[in-house]
Amino acid sequence: MLIISEETCQQVIDRSDAFTAVENVFAAMARGDAYNFPVIREDIGHADALYGFKSGFDRAGLVLGVKSGGYWPGNAEKGLTNHQSTVFLFDPDTGQLKALVGGNYLTAMRTAASSAVSISHLSREDSKVLGMVGAGHQAAFQLRAAAEQRKFERVVAWNFHPEMLPGLAEVAGEIGLPFEAVEREQLGAEADVIITITSSHEPLMMKEWIKPGTHLACMGTDTKGKQEVDPALVARAMLFADEVSQSATIGETQHAVSAGLIDEGAITPVGKVINGAHPGRQSENDITLFDGTGVGLQDLAVANVAANLAQERGLAGLAEL
Numbered sequence: 228m229l230i231i232s233e234e235t236c237q238q239v240i241d242r243s244d245a246f247t248a249v250e251n252v253f254a255a256m257a258r259g260d261a262y263n264f265p266v267i268r269e270d271i272g273h274a275d276a277l278y279g280f281k282s283g284f285d286r287a288g289l290v291l292g293v294k295s296g297g298y299w300p301g302n303a304e305k306g307l308t309n310h311q312s313t314v315f316l317f318d319p320d321t322g323q324l325k326a327l328v329g330g331n332y333l334t335a336m337r338t339a340a341s342s343a344v345s346i347s348h349l350s351r352e353d354s355k356v357l358g359m360v361g362a363g364h365q366a367a368f369q370l371r372a373a374a375e376q377r378k379f380e381r382v383v384a385w386n387f388h389p390e391m392l393p394g395l396a397e398v399a400g401e402i403g404l405p406f407e408a409v410e411r412e413q414l415g416a417e418a419d420v421i422i423t424i425t426s427s428h429e430p431l432m433m434k435e436w437i438k439p440g441t442h443l444a445c446m447g448t449d450t451k452g453k454q455e456v457d458p459a460l461v462a463r464a465m466l467f468a469d470e471v472s473q474s475a476t477i478g479e480t481q482h483a484v485s486a487g488l489i490d491e492g493a494i495t496p497v498g499k500v501i502n503g504a505h506p507g508r509q510s511e512n513d514i515t516l517f518d519g520t521g522v523g524l525q526d527l528a529v530a531n532v533a534a535n536l537a538q539e540r541g542l543a544g545l546a547e548l
């Protein structure tokens with residue numbers, strides 16, 4: 228069995244590896260070659276923690292496994308990341324444990340890769356202004372991955388906690404993009420691509436603020452009750468998701484679905500666009516919205532790449548069960 232530490236994951240996997248792994252697995256899901264098993268998520272009644280499993284099988288890539296982990300709100304005080312996860316990969320031919328892979332860094336990489344895949348396939352080619360709503364841990368990863376998809380000329384950003392914005396400005400500076408903190412209305416008026424990556428439970432971006440041709444990647448809503456955009460905006464947009472049923476139940480589209488503004492049939496798996504089975508954006512004026520709820524197969528895909536690269540480079544630990 229291979230052991231791939233958090234540190235090794237950071238050493239071996241880069242954004243293009245994560246992008247390709249996530250793009251391939253979304254395509255496999257849309258072809259019916261890969262599927263996610265039902266998600267388990269439990270409030271364990273200890274340390275205020277939420278704990279669960281996300282698992283699946285990719286028959287095309289022969290990747291089988293589970294991501295186990297959750298959210299421990301008291302961890303920050305102990306100098307640890309609140310979100311904790313570990314990926315277990317199994318040999319699909321024998322069921323034997325193949326690798327144990329640290330999942331924290333990979334979660335941020337695969338989540339950023341997901342919105343980057345959507346930007347690459349759905350945003351206008353001439354997108355120039357990137358709008359960031361959110362400035363937490365994931366936002367920095369999102370900004371770096373998005374910046375590689377289009378020739379962005381600047382970043383406009385808003386955050387509920389404005390004191391967090393200088394951290395994101397630093398990331399923009401590192402990649403050579405001018406950065407401006409703005410109000411949300413201005414962000415909507417100027418941005419060609421908008422990423423939302425917050426833990427909000429209320430709409431932050433309203434329909435009337437968004438200009439025609441915008442692409443939105445809504446990445447923060449991954450639980451019932453969370454919300455980042457106006458349901459009327461969801462109803463107005465061409466909708467895409469990593470996994471349609473998850474989007475309609477725990478993702479950003481949940482609110483428009485429960486209000487009866489749309490039904491699940493209005494949402495297209497982004498993998499269909501990747502496979503060429505759906506044209507995606509059809510005009511320069513379409514508003515496209517990708518709902519990235521996060522699926523186990525993304526975690527398994529990037530963990531598998533990390534395990535293979537670490538093994539190739541002699542960086543994987545070895546252990547017997």
Ligand code: NAD
Nearest residue numbers: 338361362363364365387388425426427446447519520521
């Ligand atoms: P974080 O705690 O580092 O940052 C939280 C962000 O949300 C900050 O920008 C903060 O200012 C903002 N925020 C907090 N309370 C808010 C409120 N009431 N209204 C508006 N904004 C508020 O968290 P993170 O790790 O950056 O994660 C951000 C979100 O992304 C979380 O909701 C997390 O569950 C979600 N997430 C989704 C995926 C996915 O695959 N879709 C993966 C990882 C994380």
